[in-house]
Amino acid sequence: MADNTGDYITYDELLSEMYIGDSSLVTSSEITLSNKVVDAGGDIYEYTMASGSPLVNDIIFQSGETDIIKEILTTPDRIRVEKTGAENNIVNGTATLLHSDKVYKKRGLQLIKQSMDYIDSRTNQFFNCRVGTFEIQGGNSPVLFFNVPIIEITKLLINNTDLELTEGPDYDYVAFKGRTPPQDDRYNPHLQLNFGKTRNSIYSNSITNRLFTKNAYSTIEGSFGFLEEDGTTPSLIKKATLLLTLNDINNPLNSTASSGAVGPLKRRKVDLHEEEFFELKGQTSSGTLSGIAEVDRIISMYRSPLRIGGSSPDIKFTDRRIYNDV
Secondary structure, eight states, X not given: OOOOOSOSSOHHHHHHXXXXXXXXXXXXXXEEEEEEEOOTTOOXXXXXXXXXXXXXXXXXXXXXXXXEEEEXXXXXXXXXXXXXXXXXXXXXXXXXXXXXXXXXXXXXXXXHHHHHHHHHHHHTSOSSOEEEEEEEEBOSBSEEEOSSOEXXXXXXXXXXXSOBOOBSTTSSEEEEOSEETXXXXXXXXXXXXXXXXXXXXXXXXXXXXXXXXBTOEEEEEEEEOOOOTTSOOOHHHHHHHHHHXXXXXXXXXXXXXXXXXXXXXXXXXXXXXXXXXXXXXXOOOOSOXXXXXXXXXXXXXXXXXXXXXXXXXOEEEEEOOOOOOO
């Protein structure tokens, strides 16, 4: 599975969508590529242009394929792009060079990251592979629930101890992760202790080995994220990220993704105290949560599972994600 630790959409995807949408913020010119050389640091092309010259972070757009220029070489005039080998589908021949003075790479990636954070906060999960550590409080149950799908577990320490459990149907626990036909465990990610197997027998004298106990934390290291089978971000989440980012580009003073609290307040909860505010009969709320109906629809489809009865009253996650350089 691919390690999709970067952004939900890339800068070249953003600029190419703006170009296709005839945005005045993107300029285009024709470039002819030749003598392609596959190189581990990014493929290299010789180029010619009728006027002007390419710049680092300009986008090569060709038949729907994109790549970004990472280096300008001379004698002869050449460019190096980011992708190499099978990842790079740009071929020798005519292509379009895309450039934006308004949405340069650093700003574009910052806006993409902002949109990602908005989607994460509204769905309570994430849509790339993040390697890190969960600390989850148990509920005196043999089951431990997650709010985000499990890709791989590398270590499980149970109930504030250094007791490490082993994964597998004939060992200590089973991880419900990814897609396991006919069910899709991305919508119900959890760990299940194996009763009657090894040290987790129901006849064990130690409750530590049988339950994820209340008021104790289990530490789970691994990789997590709601991904498709090929390890990529779901296409609808990519669409939502793009819509939010384009909205912030076109309406910089009316950003929704940067706002942590939008829409009418209907409920407030602090610790164990909760207040709910009812609207008068016939009164309706105006607008949408994000300001974009399609984004709200997508977010509603990908919200993390609702947990009933405090089965996982406290979940903490520390990740070691790697974003593209900004």
